[in-house]
Amino acid sequence: MADASRLTETVQEVLRSLGVDPRLTEGGNRPVRSPLTGEIVAHVHDSTAQEARAAIGSAHEAFLQWRKVPAPRRGEFVRLLGEELRAAKDDLGRLVTIEAGKIVSEGLGEVQEMIDICDLAVGLSRQLYGLTMGSERADHRLQEQWHPAGVVGVISAFNFPVAVWSWNAALAFVCGDAVVWKPSEKTPLTALAVQALVERAARKFGPDAPQGLSRVLIGAREVGEVLVEDARVPVVSATGSTAMGRIVGQKVAARFGRSILELGGNNASIVTPSADLDLALRAIAFGAIGTAGQRCTTLRRLIVHESVYDTLVASLKRVYASVSIGNPLESDALVGPLIDEAAFQGMQKALAEARAAGGKVQGGERFTEGVSANAFYVRPALVEMAGQTGPVVHETFAPILYVLKYSTLEEAIALQNGVPQGLSSSIFTTDMREADRFLSATGSDCGIANVNMGSSGAEIGGAFGGEKETGGGRESGSDAWKAYMRRQTNAINYGTAMPLAQGVKFDIDAPAEDKGSANA
Missing domain, CATH: 3.40.605.10 (Aldehyde Dehydrogenase; Chain A, domain 1)
Structure with missing residues (x-):
């Protein structure tokens, strides 16, 4: 080191x-x-x-x-x-x-x-x-x-x-x-x-x-x-x-x-029965773990259909247990440090709240192997929750992924939208009807809604931003x-008459000298 x-x-x-x-x-x-x-x-x-x-x-x-x-x-x-x-x-x-x-x-x-x-x-x-x-x-x-x-x-x-x-x-x-x-x-x-x-x-x-x-x-x-x-x-x-x-x-x-x-962005992804689970696993891992969970678009809630829940969660547990952590200048680790001690303490508080609410927590502990004792590296946390309550509704700027189970698409969309923030969202499905429903007016209420990709990783070609407590801005x-500009509306009269909009009449007689000068 x-x-x-x-x-x-x-x-x-x-x-x-x-x-x-x-x-x-x-x-x-x-x-x-x-x-x-x-x-x-x-x-x-x-x-x-x-x-x-x-x-x-x-x-x-x-x-x-x-x-x-x-x-x-x-x-x-x-x-x-x-x-x-x-x-x-x-x-x-x-x-x-x-x-x-x-x-x-x-x-x-x-x-x-x-x-x-x-x-x-x-x-x-x-x-x-x-x-x-x-x-x-x-x-x-x-x-x-x-x-x-x-x-x-x-x-x-x-x-x-x-x-x-x-x-x-x-x-x-x-x-x-x-x-x-x-x-x-x-x-x-x-x-x-x-x-x-x-x-x-x-x-x-x-x-x-x-x-x-x-x-x-x-x-x-x-x-x-x-x-x-x-x-x-x-x-x-x-x-x-x-x-x-x-x-x-x-x-x-x-x-x-x-x-x-x-x-803020308390972002969610829905995994449906028809999803390509290998693709979903890769996208979920980057979305939830990348940047040590410190992106506004970080995946924080995973809403998985009950038919594929056990398979996907088992795969996620293996990824979370094996992901590499370390100083990125000295290794090819995929997870670097939290920004400071306050971020670490915030993460620990959220995990304690999850445990108190009955959540099953894997990871989340401080990582010390081969890194400075004065830095704050952590293992990403995977938290299985019975319902969307307590810390699940809030955003903790750390690598915590809450996993929830659903039965119907309507239930999944309601969970997705059931938080104060509205930045980014996604769905993993090969069913065109499910994808279009998610993107419709009755689907995701976020400023960003993706299909078969994670919540994180926006391109500059599209407007970036979200709704509700995300603020409504676009960049x-x-x-x-x-x-970044001010709008100005111009009306140009290139004729000799002076009609008014909406049919308003306001006729006046111009003084004779004005009529003369106008005809000169």
Whole structure:
């Protein structure tokens, strides 16, 4: 196992390679710990409230200039950013692993997601389309335009420390907005690295990229509150817990701003009698165990038909007992650490509640073999429950999979929908009627509904987000770009008459001199 000083040296080497000013990560008041070993690898400087307001002011001034740059030209800036991300993929992906604890392929995959959204945004820069509509008035035309909204505030969580920013920022940049980013206080190093890449792309882009176009605010809740409450930030995208979203949503709404909320996800998969169980097993394992259960789309509830329950659960128990756990920088383990001790304690509390409710728990204990004693590795937990009560209804950000049994599809869908959250869902079936029922208006009530795949692993081409206590926000693909712009409806009169809509009559006699000038 690598010693403590070596990991810190690795972090500094990676930060230097990415172009991060050493002064930003040394001598600060906030320690940054790697979940891989639990050690402090850097000290960053928290932004003060005054610095946060100044950053917002700088971003607002940048927006006033950036909105004048043609959208395809703005797309060129995002293309350059994508090229910087391609060149830095290995280093940035490694930093994601060190700071968030993801296995190496997931760290690299997160950076690839950033590259992909940049590619999507470049194409989008030439397709910020509006509509032309027929008018009820003769010689009139109605049209719809989309204009830049202003400064977009982005509040991201530790589990996707860079990808969520890119979903917002790449779209915001091509839409003509500036971006102020408050990353999780648990993962500030990746944010500073991304900012360095943005600045590198801006230098290559030239003077059309104004100072302040992208800013990063490091700190805890107090810094986020400045961003949320500032009227110069018309759009706030916040990813995190439902409790956090309630606060953000209310504060932004109080000043008539707009929120894009990506909150809790108590996701479920239904396994029907006709399911391909081998396929389902692979999808369930990644969905429930991947990222140590720390994805918003992590599979947390498995609803299995009684006819295949024993077979599937037996296979899952073997997978759970044998899955590899360890430091992803030193092994090819599939499960890395939880982010910190608080996450471990939350997991243990949920498992205790499950046992008290009659649940049969396999796994869930702390894993210590060959890993640092200061880090929090765990065995994923498989919990068989008689009913959907207690901890099953809540989301615990850890690798806990609750398994429930069902008899009819109607019962399964009711269980799937019977929680406050509504992010992601899936069904495993080879029956076309079951699949279509699940995707219908009487099926899953989630923002994401998949067939013959797990709940986790969304592509950037589709809009990402959920319903109910998930917040209702949408990011990434499809028409999610509209959230970063303001809509304007135009009516154009190209005739000489002045008809009013709905047949309203308001005729006046123009003074003679006006009639004369009109005919001149």
